[in-house]
Every structure is written in structure tokens, then in C-alpha cells.
Amino acid sequence: MDIDDILADIDREALPQESLDLQELTRAWVTERVAPELLPYPDALMERVSARIRRQIELVEEQTGNMDPKTNFSLIIIQTELERFKFLVRSFLRARIAKVLIRVRKQYLSAHHALLSSHYQASFLSQFPPLLQRLDDTAGGVSMVDAPDLDSAVFVRVLKDVGVVSVEGTDTIFEMQRGDVFVVRWRVVRERVLVGDAELI
Amino acid sequence: MALPLPRGLTPPEVAFICEMELVTVIPRQRLDALELLGGPTPALRPPHRNNIPLWLALLLKRQRRANIVPPPWLQPAALSAILEFETKHAKDVFSPPPKLPPSADGSNMTSPPFLPSSTADAPPDALPYHWLELGEMLLNAAPDDFEEPDQVRRLMRDLREVRMAKLRAGVDVLDAGGGVKMNGVGGMEVAEGRAFIGGVIDGLRKIGASREQSRREGEADGGANGYGRTADYDDDEMDV
Numbered sequence: 001m002d003i004d005d006i007l008a009d010i011d012r013e014a015l016p017q018e019s020l021d022l023q024e025l026t027r028a029w030v031t032e033r034v035a036p037e038l039l040p041y042p043d044a045l046m047e048r049v050s051a052r053i054r055r056q057i058e059l060v061e062e063q064t065g066n067m068d069p070k071t072n073f074s075l076i077i078i079q080t081e082l083e084r085f086k087f088l089v090r091s092f093l094r095a096r097i098a099k100v101l102i103r104v105r106k107q108y109l110s111a112h113h114a115l116l117s118s119h120y121q122a123s124f125l126s127q128f129p130p131l132l133q134r135l136d137d138t139a140g141g142v143s144m145v146d147a148p149d150l151d152s153a154v155f156v157r158v159l160k161d162v163g164v165v166s167v168e169g170t171d172t173i174f175e176m177q178r179g180d181v182f183v184v185r186w187r188v189v190r191e192r193v194l195v196g197d198a199e200l201i
Numbered sequence: 202m203a204l205p206l207p208r209g210l211t212p213p214e215v216a217f218i219c220e221m222e223l224v225t226v227i228p229r230q231r232l233d234a235l236e237l238l239g240g241p242t243p244a245l246r247p248p249h250r251n252n253i254p255l256w257l258a259l260l261l262k263r264q265r266r267a268n269i270v271p272p273p274w275l276q277p278a279a280l281s282a283i284l285e286f287e288t289k290h291a292k293d294v295f296s297p298p299p300k301l302p303p304s305a306d307g308s309n310m311t312s313p314p315f316l317p318s319s320t321a322d323a324p325p326d327a328l329p330y331h332w333l334e335l336g337e338m339l340l341n342a343a344p345d346d347f348e349e350p351d352q353v354r355r356l357m358r359d360l361r362e363v364r365m366a367k368l369r370a371g372v373d374v375l376d377a378g379g380g381v382k383m384n385g386v387g388g389m390e391v392a393e394g395r396a397f398i399g400g401v402i403d404g405l406r407k408i409g410a411s412r413e414q415s416r417r418e419g420e421a422d423g424g425a426n427g428y429g430r431t432a433d434y435d436d437d438e439m440d441v
Contacts, residue, residue: 019240023315026218033210052238073264074235080260081237087217094204101203152208153379153402155391160307165380169413169420172378179301181386183398184379185406196310201330201391 021048027199029092034155034200035193036186037148038099049089056082102148150187157181160197165189209395215388219334220256221314225270225321232266252320255335259342269343272318273325275336277349280356283328287363293371295364295385299327313388333361333389368394377405377413 024045032039056078063075117125162176167188174182176198182189192198210218221239228245235242243251250270253261261267273279286296299318302309318329329335336357344350368390375381379402386394406413 016240018238019315022221022239023311026221026314030210030218033204033206033214034208036208049238056238070233074233077235077242077257077260078237080256081239084217084220084256085238091204091214095206098203098205149403151403151406153399155383155386155395157312159301159310159312160304167378167380169417170376170378170409172376172380174380174382178304179298179384181383182379183375183381183383183402185402188379199310199312201388 017048018052021045021052025049025088025092029088029095031193031200032092032095032099036150036152036154038096038103039194041096046089049085053082053085053089056085099148150190151185153183154186154189155181155183155201156189156193156198157201158192158198162192162197207396209399210388210392212389212392215331215392216334216338218314219331219338219388220254220259222255222319222329222331222335223252223315223317224255224258224272224319224335224339225250225252226258226261226267227270228261228267230266232261250321252317255319255338259338262343262346269339269346270321271339271343271347271353272320272323272329272335274323274328274332275319275339275347275353276325277352277356279325280353280360282326284356284360284363287360287367293367295328295367295383297327298385299324299329328360328385328387331388333357333387364390365393368398372398372401375401375405377402377409379406 024042028039028042028045060075060079060082063071066072066075158176158178158180161178164173164175165188166173167185174184176182176189176192181201189198193200226245227250228247230245230247232245234244239254242253242257245251245253245267258267258269262269274283283296299316301312302316304310313330316329317323319331319335323329336353340347340350340354340357347353364387368386371381371383375398381402
């Protein structure tokens with residue numbers, strides 16, 4: 001550990017919870033906007049952030065009547081930042097809703113599909129050779145079932161030395177070191193992103 | 202309610218993130234410290250320099266309450282040196298970005314836009330993650346804070362073209378497995394290249410999916426029987 005490390009650690013510890021939460025919220029938002037699937041909801045973080053937003057709104061409401069030009073300008077800054085925070089939270093939630101809707105739609109579709117497949121079975125599929133009767137075939141690399149593509153490519157920044165990573169089913173092997181940026185399948189780095197060793201960008 | 206946007210950040214969203222970068226200002230008026238949602242801001246006392254988030258610096262600048270000190274890498278000499286490196290020394294890769302701060306025990310997870318890579322004491326020899334967005338925003342909002350804004354603008358445009366060409370040429374090395382290293386790529390460049398680069402990798406993967414599938418099954422079988430190496434060897438033979 002040299003002096004840089006010590007300084008960096010002290011720097012980091014000096015950050016107030018508010019700043020750490022802003023970093024975490026920003027990262028959660030980017031991850032949700034970029035990842036192909038719905039990720040765990042950061043309960044504690046969202047509770048802290050919403051409580052602070054609520055208090056800040058109250059503060060603005062109390063001080064709006066104040067005509068002192070100096071307070072007035074501070075209020076403009078506070079409100080500008082408030083809007084930025086509200087945007088972050090809203091966009092984060094809307095990105096999640098978009099993914100949840102896909103889930104709900106999937107429930108509807110599976111009910112619909114059950115009806116449809118029994119109808120197909122009764123009317124014509126039963127007369128096909130057994131090999132062609134399946135509706136969930138993945139032959140030829142084309143799946144008949146549509147699901148979130150966990151193999152789609154993502155951009156990722158490595159925050160902690162991870163070591164050598166291989167992509168199952170291919171010859172691709174690469175080393176992930178702190179500071180590196182890679183384009184890689186989501187499935188390969190998913191766990192690393194969830195524990196915080198890497199972040200999506 | 203649901204966000205009607207495709208996966209990946211849009212350029213305005215990247216700019217929004219960039220506005221959280223710290224920049225150095227020289228206040229022209231006093232401003233008390235403020236308790237903001239994202240943490241406290243320092244009290245501003247002319248003529249003392251302070252680091253504040255870019256969105257706040259732009260607001261103060263617009264009201265002529267402060268001047269912004271362009272980061273050292275946004276000076277013509279620094280940009281020329283980086284441009285020369287990008288064209289002469291690193292023909293296929295981007296110039297190296299500023300290093301992440303050391304993290305001895307692996308607990309320092311701070312990354313752009315929360316690193317001070319665009320303040321007055323940032324390193325002059327590396328383009329930070331938000332170089333393009335930050336440079337353009339400063340040139341638009343505070344051209345009078347630059348000594349030679351036109352020169353900076355020209356160098357930024359050259360850098361952008363050189364790096365876009367690299368991004369396009371990099372498609373040659375893409376393959377189905379991904380795992381392509383892109384150190385030094387910028388935020389706006391990711392936003393612009395994501396659909397194309399991601400599309401190429403995903404497309405290649407779908408073309409090779411059945412081959413990959415059979416290979417994965419082969420690996421699983423081989424592993425179960427303890428003959429993994431032999432099975433792989435046979436596979437290679439067949440390809441020849």
C-alpha cells in the first residue's frame with residue numbers, strides 16, 4: 001500500500017452518504033437502461049433517496065415565498081438539482097416498468113399459447129411426424145420461443161481485477177483487469193456486475 | 202409510463218451523466234454552501250477556485266456568476282499531443298484513458314462521472330470518459346473562458362473523426378464470442394456505436410449458434426466422462 005492508496009481510501013471515506021447514494025443511483029439507472037433483463041430492486045437506496053427528495057420538496061415549498069434575492073438564487077439551484085434527481089428516479093423506474101410489462105405480457109401470452117397449442121394439436125399437429133410436432137423448437141439456431149436475450153452484447157467497465165474469463169461454447173478467453181472496457185455477452189459478466197466487480201456503461 | 206426507448210443510453214442521457222462531472226470554477230460572486238440531494242456544495246468566495254458539478258457550473262456561467270477553468274487536457278497543446286498519439290502511435294486502439302484511482306483493498310468503486318478527471322488539476326495527457334460531451338458543452342457555454350476556442354474546436358473535431366474511424370475499423374476484430382477490449386472509448390462513442398457493434402456481435406452469435414450449441418454439449422459430455430481434452434482434440438481434427 002503506497003501513499004496514493006492511503007489517500008484514495010481516505011478520500012473515499014470522506015464522501016457523505018448523499019454523494020455515495022447519487023453514485024449508486026446513477027449506476028443502477030445506467031445498468032437498468034443497458035441490461036437485457038430486470039435486475040434486483042435496490043430497496044434501501046430508493047427509500048433513502050425518496051425520503052430526501054420529499055424533504056427537499058418541503059424545503060422548496062417553505063422558502064418559495066421568500067423574496068430575498070440571495071435565498072432566491074440558492075432556491076433555483078436547489079430546484080434544478082431536485083429536477084435532476086426526479087428525472088433519475090423516474091427514468092430508472094420507467095426502464096424497469098418497460099421490462100415488467102414484458103413479463104406481464106408473457107403471462108398473457110402463455111395462457112393464450114396454451115389454448116392455441118391444444119387447438120393446433122387437435123386440428124393438424126397430431127397428423128405430423130413426431131419430430132415436427134414441437135412448438136418450442138430451437139433447431140438451426142432459431143428459437144421458436146422469444147425470451148430476453150441474456151447473451152446479447154453489453155459494454156462493461158471492470159472495477160476490480162477479475163482474472164481470466166472464458167465465453168462458454170467459443171474460443172474466446174480474455175483477462176478482466178481494473179479499468180478495462182469490454183464488449184461482451186451479458187451472461188458472461190452478469191454475476192460480476194451484480195456483485196459490483198464491474199459496471200455496465 | 203413505461204420507457205419507450207430502446208436498450209442503451211441515448212446521447213441526451215449521456216450528456217445528463219456528463220453534467221455530474223466535476224469542473225473547476227472561479228466565482229465572480231459569493232455563494233453560500235448548499236446542502237443538495239447529492240451532497241454539499243462548497244461555499245464560493247471570489248477569487249478562490251472550487252470544484253463543482255458541471256450542471257451547476259453551467260448555471261453559474263449562464264448567469265455570469267462564475268468562469269469555468271477548462272481542464273488541462275482541453276488545451277490546444279494537450280489535444281495536439283493526444284491527436285498525434287492517436288494517429289501515429291496507436292493506429293488501431295484509442296489513446297489510454299486516465300487510470301482509475303488505486304484501490305488497494307478493492308473497495309474503491311468510484312468511476313466516471315464521479316472522478317475528478319476534468320478539474321483544473323486533472324492529468325493533461327489522457328482523454329477522460331466524457332471528453333467529447335464535456336468539451337462540446339464547455340465550448341458552447343463558455344467559449345470566452347478558452348484562450349483559443351477555435352483551435353480547440355478544430356482539434357476536437359479531428360480527434361472525433363480519427364476515433365470514429367477506429368471504432369468502424371474495429372468491426373473487423375468482432376466475433377461471436379465478444380470479449381473485445383475497448384479501453385479508452387468515450388461515453389458518447391459507446392452510445393453511438395452500441396447499436397451497430399452490439400448488432401454485429403449478436404448477429405454473428407446467432408449465425409454460429411447451432412455450432413456453439415453442439416460444442417457446448419460436447420464439452421458437457423466430455424467433462425462428465427473425464428475425457429474433456431480428447432473430445433476437444435477430436436473436434437479440432439474434424440475441422441481440418
